[in-house]
Amino acid sequence: MSKAFSEISPSEFFYRNRDLAGFTNPTRSLYMTVRELVENSLDACDAERILPDIYISIKALSEGQDPKHYVVSVKDNGPSIAAEYIPKALGKVLYGTKFTLKQARGMFGLGATMAILYGQITTNKPVKIVSAYDSKSYEYTMMLDIQHNRPVILSKNEKVSNNSSGLDIEITLEGDYSKAQQKIKEYVAQTALITPYANITFDDPFNNKIEYKRITDEIPSPPIEVQPHPAGIDVETLRRLINKELTLISFSDVRDKVKKELNARTNQSADTLAELAREKWDRLSRDVKLITSLAVLLSINLDEIDKIRIDKINPNTDEASYITFDERYLTVKLQKIEPFYKYLLSIVEGDTLLSFLVKNFQRVGESTARKFLEYVKFDEDKRIGTLTNDEIVRLTEAMQKYSEFLPPDANCLSPLSAKFLEASMESMFKPEFVEAIQRPASAYSGFPFIVEIGVAYGGEIKEEGIKLYRFANRIPLLYDEGSDISWKVIKEIDWKRYKISFDMPLIIVTHICSTKVPYKTVGKEYIADRPEIEYELKNGLRFLARKLFLHLSKKKHAEMASKRANIYSRYLPLLAQFSKELANASRLPKYEKLIRYGKRYEEEQE
Amino acid sequence: MVRGMKKSKSKDRESTKIRKERVKELLTSLGIKIYNDLDNQIFPELEIPSRSVSNIVYDKRLKQYILGDAIIKRSSSNMRHLRSFTQLVWLAFFVNKLVNEGKTSTLRDIYYSSQAFNMDFEDQPESDHIITDLEALISFAREDFNIYPEERSSIFGDLTIEYTVRGYEGRRLNLADHPDGYLIGPSLSSAEFIETSAEMVLAVEKGGIFTRFVEENVHKKFKALIVDTAGQPPRATRYLLKRLHDELSLDVYILADGDVYGEHIAMVIKSGSANAAHLRELTVSDAKWIGVWASDIQKYKLPTDPMTEADIKRCYELKNDPRYQLDIWQKELDLFIKMKRKSELEAFAKYGLTKITDDYLPEKLKIANSL
Ligand SMILES: Nc1ncnc2c1ncn2[C@@H]1O[C@H](COP(=O)(O)OP(=O)(O)OP(=O)(O)O)[C@@H](O)[C@H]1O
Ligand SMILES: [Mg+2]
Numbered sequence: 020m021s022k023a024f025s026e027i028s029p030s031e032f033f034y035r036n037r038d039l040a041g042f043t044n045p046t047r048s049l050y051m052t053v054r055e056l057v058e059n060s061l062d063a064c065d066a067e068r069i070l071p072d073i074y075i076s077i078k079a080l081s082e083g084q085d086p087k088h089y090v091v092s093v094k095d096n097g098p099s100i101a102a103e104y105i106p107k108a109l110g111k112v113l114y115g116t117k118f119t120l121k122q123a124r125g126m127f128g129l130g131a132t133m134a135i136l137y138g139q140i141t142t143n144k145p146v147k148i149v150s151a152y153d154s155k156s157y158e159y160t161m162m163l164d165i166q167h168n169r170p171v172i173l174s175k176n177e178k179v180s181n182n183s184s185g186l187d188i189e190i191t192l193e194g195d196y197s198k199a200q201q202k203i204k205e206y207v208a209q210t211a212l213i214t215p216y217a218n219i220t221f222d223d224p225f226n227n228k229i230e231y232k233r234i235t236d237e238i239p240s241p242p243i244e245v246q247p248h249p250a251g252i253d254v255e256t257l258r259r260l261i262n263k264e265l266t267l268i269s270f271s272d273v274r275d276k277v278k279k280e281l282n283a284r285t286n287q288s289a290d291t292l293a294e295l296a297r298e299k300w301d302r303l304s305r306d307v308k309l310i311t312s313l314a315v316l317l318s319i320n321l322d323e324i325d326k327i328r329i330d331k332i333n334p335n336t337d338e339a340s341y342i343t344f345d346e347r348y349l350t351v352k353l354q355k356i357e358p359f360y361k362y363l364l365s366i367v368e369g370d371t372l373l374s375f376l377v378k379n380f381q382r383v384g385e386s387t388a389r390k391f392l393e394y395v396k397f398d399e400d401k402r403i404g405t406l407t408n409d410e411i412v413r414l415t416e417a418m419q420k421y422s423e424f425l426p427p428d429a430n431c432l433s434p435l436s437a438k439f440l441e442a443s444m445e446s447m448f449k450p451e452f453v454e455a456i457q458r459p460a461s462a463y464s465g466f467p468f469i470v471e472i473g474v475a476y477g478g479e480i481k482e483e484g485i486k487l488y489r490f491a492n493r494i495p496l497l498y499d500e501g502s503d504i505s506w507k508v509i510k511e512i513d514w515k516r517y518k519i520s521f522d523m524p525l526i527i528v529t530h531i532c533s534t535k536v537p538y539k540t541v542g543k544e545y546i547a548d549r550p551e552i553e554y555e556l557k558n559g560l561r562f563l564a565r566k567l568f569l570h571l572s573k574k575k576h577a578e579m580a581s582k583r584a585n586i587y588s589r590y591l592p593l594l595a596q597f598s599k600e601l602a603n604a605s606r607l608p609k610y611e612k613l614i615r616y617g618k619r620y621e622e623e624q625e
Numbered sequence: 626m627v628r629g630m631k632k633s634k635s636k637d638r639e640s641t642k643i644r645k646e647r648v649k650e651l652l653t654s655l656g657i658k659i660y661n662d663l664d665n666q667i668f669p670e671l672e673i674p675s676r677s678v679s680n681i682v683y684d685k686r687l688k689q690y691i692l693g694d695a696i697i698k699r700s701s702s703n704m705r706h707l708r709s710f711t712q713l714v715w716l717a718f719f720v721n722k723l724v725n726e727g728k729t730s731t732l733r734d735i736y737y738s739s740q741a742f743n744m745d746f747e748d749q750p751e752s753d754h755i756i757t758d759l760e761a762l763i764s765f766a767r768e769d770f771n772i773y774p775e776e777r778s779s780i781f782g783d784l785t786i787e788y789t790v791r792g793y794e795g796r797r798l799n800l801a802d803h804p805d806g807y808l809i810g811p812s813l814s815s816a817e818f819i820e821t822s823a824e825m826v827l828a829v830e831k832g833g834i835f836t837r838f839v840e841e842n843v844h845k846k847f848k849a850l851i852v853d854t855a856g857q858p859p860r861a862t863r864y865l866l867k868r869l870h871d872e873l874s875l876d877v878y879i880l881a882d883g884d885v886y887g888e889h890i891a892m893v894i895k896s897g898s899a900n901a902a903h904l905r906e907l908t909v910s911d912a913k914w915i916g917v918w919a920s921d922i923q924k925y926k927l928p929t930d931p932m933t934e935a936d937i938k939r940c941y942e943l944k945n946d947p948r949y950q951l952d953i954w955q956k957e958l959d960l961f962i963k964m965k966r967k968s969e970l971e972a973f974a975k976y977g978l979t980k981i982t983d984d985y986l987p988e989k990l991k992i993a994n995s996l
Contacts (some may be wrong), residue, residue, distance in 0.1 A: 588709075593715065594711045598663060598716040601653060601659070602661075610662070610663040610664070617668075
């Protein structure tokens with residue numbers, strides 16, 4: 020019997036492996052749904068620098084025991100999505116706008132779709148999407164075709180609306196609120212903590228409204244999309260960058276441009292085209308130069324060019340291979356007609372390695388590129404089109420290893436800032452002491468990251484012991500705390516040195532921002548150990564521990580001083596009075612100076 | 626007057642007054658020293674004999690625990706001392722007033738009185754502690770400055786006393802006038818002894834036996850004053866026993882339960898306790914323990930109870946105590962340990978209510994006097 024091969028779609032894959040994305044059971048899935056939707060809303064608002072107003076609601080569809088059907092809806096005042104993209108953005112996995120090198124909460128193009136998918140497989144109900152965009156309001160009901168990774172639109176309504184923009188997604192799913200509520204509330208509270216510029220309202224199944232008001236109108240400066248850093252490259256990414264440079268365009272895309280720029284007809288001979296092109300060569304666009312060169316060197320007219328597909332051009336043998344309209348495969352020798360021959364070759368061979376590196380990577384200038392190429396023993400004038408597979412691999416490995424590149428640009432990151440972290444902790448915990456710090460940007464494997472840490476102590480924090488709040492790219496991480504790098508670091512610090520004991524009421528907040536947070540799972544719950552991140556966390560925490568230590572000793576000092584002042588001024592007058600009576604004296608002894616002496620005397624003792 | 630009536634020596638009769646005068650002197654000079662220091666802008670300091678365990682030593686000659694030479698210096702300049710320093714001076718001031726006005730006060734009264742003077746004691750143990758400090762500082766017992774504990778024991782028998790407390794000065798009373806006996810309180814403690822026909826003092830551990838002895842006319846039959854120590858005797862009672870012994874030359878006999886605690890009651894009357902090592906006026910070193918010995922339990926075939934773990938442990942502790950190194954004390958402890966059983970004084974009732982007074986007491990007194 021022969022085995023039957025089959026292929027599954029990405030959505031089918033995630034359907035079968037939904038626990039990879041955190042949708043394991045009704046409890047966890049309810050929490051994940053809220054989380055994915057809220058994070059999308061915040062991402063969207065951040066991107067357009069809109070102060071977010073987020074409204075979360077969870078309502079049960081029936082009375083009775085959990086698990087049961089709930090409607091989760093999250094509504095924002097963000098830019099929303101243009102109508103034509105809504106079905107795909109929300110109905111297709113691995114489809115999104117965040118596969119870029121800048122910090123965002125979302126990374127995989129998966130979250131919202133997974134939530135919708137989970138709702139559909141547990142309740143068979145469609146998702147409802149209401150989008151206000153461009154003074155219109157669109158309402159979709161939609162289901163997913165899981166097998167083919169595509170949305171199925173059940174209904175679409177379009178209305179004129181003077182609502183400002185915003186997206187409201189409503190998913191019906193099987194959930195267990197009684198078990199999930201603690202985590203969900205915690206999630207909302209922590210999101211408010213790390214997003215102090217947002218208004219967040221949570222309307223729970225019992226109609227309790229929990230509200231977090233923004234405490235600042237300042238949105239952290241937005242991340243800027245950047246080129247990749249050489250140390251963060253892999254073979255596939257490098258190959259793609261090289262191919263992008265080398266792409267040959269198809270004639271149909273540029274036909275009109277060619278006719279216009281050359282003022283030519285499509286049936287004119289190659290020779291005539293050559294004439295026309297030579298006249299204004301320097302003024303022609305890249306596309307037109309390329310098409311004309313091909314036509315001239317293959318000696319065919321523009322109509323014919325439209326009908327062939329170039330397979331490859333080999334600069335070492337000066338041969339071009341192409342497939343004709345009637346599917347014949349031809350290899351011909353290229354004529355060396357200038358300037359067309361040189362131009363085609365430069366496109367095919369591509370840039371020199373030197374200029375390729377400078378153009379495509381951050382932190383690489385000419386002198387850095389030159390030094391690096393010397394180090395890997397590549398000729399700086401070598402054309403990227405002539406790199407063999409082995410050479411591409413060698414180049415990649417060298418880029419990852421080379422230690423002289425400057426650290427990656429952190430402009431693609433958007434941390435909260437020590438100031439706002441501190442303000443937010445202050446307003447949420449009302450502590451006696453709070454301080455936050457932002458560590459200088461650093462990088463691991465070519466990905467930039469910034470660590471922010473806050474420590475709060477005492478005041479209205481009553482619970483004894485260290486409570487840790489973890490965040491990554493402004494997302495709270497609530498599960499698997501024990502496995503997280505932050506705990507590891509906390510355990511490794513010698514708190515005794517700072518006279519801090521584990522029964523003190525202490526809150527520690529850690530926030531790691533990166534274009535690539537090293538999560539251990541797609542569920543985004545805990546962060547893997549990276550020595551570079553560990554180093555920043557440790558130093559930041561030590562700094563804050565020292566600050567807390569100073570605060571505590573200052574406080575103790577002040578308490579001692581006032582106690583001291585108290586003791587002498589409380590007891591010396593009594594001593595004077597009693598001794599006067601005992602001695603049967605007529606006036607009090609002159610003891611007053613002793614009160615001052617006493618304070619000084621004790622200070623010296625310390 | 627009955628023949629053989631004893632009178633207290635007139636020198637001793639003044640003793641109470643003299644002691645009070647001495648106490649007042651000491652308190653006043655303490656006040657003057659502190660007043661002068663303060664007036665000269667010097668932080669006053671006090672030196673108090675240390676009462677820490679390492680400074681409590683057994684004096685073989687005096688046959689009691691005394692304090693060694695270690696001294697604790699308490700300075701009012703030290704933030705950690707200032708509070709207790711002031712408490713101590715307040716107490717000196719307060720008891721000076723008490724003594725002058727002829728009033729007394731209980732330990733608990735002291736604790737509450739402090740509050741009227743804006744002095745704060747954490748709790749009564751703290752004020753008790755300061756009282757002991759003052760005792761150590763001036764080497765007088767708290768009873769000498771009119772502070773008494775609540776616990777009271779009583780006395781019965783032919784002894785005429787004359788009160789010295791305010792309002793009763795000169796009034797006399799015979800302690801055989803009331804069959805329930807008289808409480809050994811401040812007024813009795815400070816009274817002068819006028820005369821007695823008694824030739825000895827019988828200290829018993831328990832109220833029940835005390836009443837039995839009164840009913841059975843033990844005081845007449847044996848010419849005895851009967852004292853109920855109510856367990857381990859309070860210091861006022863020990864002080865009274867000493868005065869009866871010293872001023873009236875009465876022998877003191879002790880009768881307690883037949884167990885390790887009974888034995889220890891006798892020992893404390895004889896040799897004092899570590900807690901009062903700073904005081905020397907509380908022991909009757911030739912008092913005699915007449916029972917109930919461990920050997921008596923066997924000899925009189927008394928009903929017994931088994932000893933507890935704690936009882937046995939206490940036996941071993943006392944075996945190592947320097948006060949217990951003499952013959953009889955060790956021998957009886959050993960026997961208790963061997964028998965692992967104990968008997969109460971009431972156990973004699975098995976053989977009739979008067980067995981204890983008819984047989985046991987005379988036999989034991991005879992043995993005691995023959996030793
Ligand atoms: N509330 C919203 N407002 C505007 N655009 C949104 C909103 N929610 C989702 N989108 C768009 O839909 C895309 C898909 O969202 P989805 O949650 O599936 O993936 P993601 O956020 O890119 O990545 P991740 O899987 O990490 O969440 C997003 O990239 C974004 O462009
Ligand atoms: Mg998302």
